[in-house]
Amino acid sequence: MSAPFLSQAFKENAVDALANVELQRALGHVERGFIQKRQKAVDALPEFDALRHEARAIKDHTLSHLDLYLEAFEGKARQAGAEVHWAETAADAREAVLSICRRVGAKTVTKGKSMISEEIGLNAFLEKSEIKPIETDLGEYIIQLRGEPPSHIIAPAVHVNRDQVEADFRRVHTHLDPKRDLADPVSLLSEARATLRDMFLAADVGITGANFLVAETGSSVIVTNEGNGDLTQILPRVHIVLASIEKVVPTLEDVSTLLRVLARSATGQELSVYTTFSTGRRRPGDEDGPEETHVILLDNGRSEMLANEFREMLRCIRCGACMNHCPIYHAIGGHAYGATYVGPMGAVLAPGLFGLENTANLPNASTFCGRCESVCPVEIPLPKLMRHWREREYERHLKPAAERNGLRIWAFLARRPKLYRLATRIGLKALHPFGRRRGRFSSLPLAGGWTGHRDMPAPAKTSFIDQWKARS
Amino acid sequence: MSQRETVLGKIRRGLASAKTAEARRDAVAQRLGQHPANTVPARGHVGQQARLDLFAKMAGKVSATVERVASASDLPETVAEYLRARNLPSDLRMGADRRLADLPWEKVPQLEVKHGPSDGRDHVGLSHAFGGAAETGTLFLLSGPDNPTTLNFLPDHHVVVVRASDIVGDYETLWNRLREHSGDDVLPRTVNLITGPSRSADIEQTLLLGAHGPRALHILIVEDA
Amino acid sequence: MSPENTEHTTASKPRVGLFATCLVDLFRPQVGFAAIKLIEASGCCVEVPENQTCCGQPAYNSGDRSDAAAIAKQVIAIFEDYDYVVVPSGSCAAMIARHYPELFDDAYWARRAMALSAKTYELTAFLYDVMGVRDVEAAFAGNVTYHDACSGLRELNVRDQPRELLKTVDGLAFTELKDADVCCGFGGTFCVKYPEISNAIVTKKTAAIAGSEADTLVAGDLGCLMNMAGKLQREGKHVHARHVAEVLAGMADSPAIGEAE
């Protein structure tokens, strides 16, 4: 489980990340690739903006009727032979998975990519219970070998370079010829494919996430490009779907709209390769597919977000566009956030799921440049929501005293124009002589955060307002 | 209290909706019953030939190969030719779909046709699609004994037959056809929307084909009446 | 100047209140004078209320809503009688135009905030969109590139207006900046709270600027400009930084930002 408290070391993590040459090289792929691909896909679909508005409206409508749509989903899923479990907390969800695995005597479970699984720390829990979880998404497989959490919600191993993958495969795949040639990425893919193929066929239980749940039909929907999510659910006898409650949408039409914005926003694809609607269990006469299907509906703090100023965050469809366009993410990658969810969406979601006191840096580490909001397919006002966390932090006196005091003094002056004028006059008088000769400072007491990395332009001798008054 | 009641109770309290319970239930029942379409991309709203061209173009863009076949009775030879051209062993596996089973396979006696789901040892799976959506070159496949889902994923080559008249502009049209097909109740256990062969970009964001699913997707569009 | 909007005769010239912003007030007064010159030339009369201070953005973005609201009330009271409020900064203009209305729960202040919001503009957007200015009378000998400061770009749609106007400056050569719409890493208090991250971001920005072959960097927000100018200078990159108003007003003869007199 990626321990949420790692977020407390955010600043240190960030400094380390900036100094990590391998990571910085890998991050270049995000900054260049994802942005261009998304833009191309958006430009190719004239209706994209209209679809975004509708996607947002679909989610808003669903959220305001969430209880009813969940009940509708549950009814339909049961009718199709699925068992539906409700879980209030991460621990409840873990227990639900474990008891299913225990009942069917599972020794290995294959897993499709699921952020909920990361959120509830399922792998570590299963291992402790002597059940072997095997991640099958190539990116997830790589980070599982490395013992790392994902650093991106759709490209979990985006921080890893090819050479590192090769080294990991050589380290773990000891049954293969140590002299084999793995220089070509294709050979790495083939090796992973062959290794995992045996595991797919041997697994007792397959666990996938869900990108959507469809209330109309009781279906869960996953999107993948590899096909691993499909092999995970059709080969083992038991299929478990892990889904959080906000994943439900009303109809097949609604899910179609969301799918149209999801892939384009995420990878710039028109549609992911495999979009799979799974409804209940194997039908009489079917010769493949799971004999048992379970859907676990996880709350884990979401019902509280429904009630407060963070409801809009529940529209998120986990496309990753916000982090792909985030200058902070480009600079430090995902691991520095120290939380399951990273980038702008993580900065809003993580405090809600893991507690603000553990994650307060996340919503603060933003310039509010707004690029995330401008690309979010469901129009989540991410900067505004981050600001709401800062408000809570301020109200709860969680901010460092120096910062708080500095701001209070500034606000105190700003509210008293005469005093402000006087104080700034004194300040300018004091500072101007030192900065005048070069026009700037290269170090300044109390401003080390600034002058540690860049020069500071010198202030004016006389303020604009005073100059203006003198003229008129 | 059960977990179910706890979670639903928290949601209801969280919503504290101004609307009456009845109004909310009506809104939901209406949406589910009428399933209104949202904006549907105009690109698929073209004549039949242009639609087939769009389908082929979009599928081609994602590395599927597309071939038009004048008549269903030509399919066995077309499939055999596909295997030959790629130096594949002369066998394939398919389900019980009559549209495939009733074809004149005797025309290609060298080809071994196996039936039923795949256990991972087949080179080629042959399926019949429920339909195709031209907007993204996407195939819709339904699970069941006619077209077992394992055929879509385990063999290295997936050959899919789709009738020209089943290629429509957009997903919505296919959902409506599926609603008619399945009766009002439930979808088949699995509906696979497939857009190109399997791929991964997880190593340095470089796109590689054939991750866990088929390395090749070959689509045969049968021109029918 | 050739304001296409000719309905403003002398008698009915719109009255514009200039909100100079605290950074212009303290660091770069000539931006204020340049703004006045441009607004007057577009056919307005300009006043500068002397009891103005700050828009409250530092408090607002730090989660101090009550101080932000108190400052907002003060700004509303000072500026609400003008026909327009013009701000030579996208982020302070956005604070007033986009965020003031979100600050108040009570209907009375919300209404007043909305009213002020509706007539508050970033400088170049005001000139171009409201006053119909299509060219400026100014000369500048140099190769200029333009950085889109985030708030102006994404909250107020300031993008084409400054570019269109800059292209009418005599002698000015314009070069698009690579990734012009990407944040410079300033972010108000962000740059001192997370100095290493901010530095990494501004380093990419100065690399793009240096790679553009422009000799002058222009933008509409002084905070961002100070950040980029300070980094360019620290790196020894010889690109001058100026506020867009200085160039458009033909007042770019004084030392550039952070340069000696």
Ligand code: SF4
């Ligand atoms: S917040 Fe928006 S952009 Fe970010 S992952 Fe969620 S849906 Fe995508």
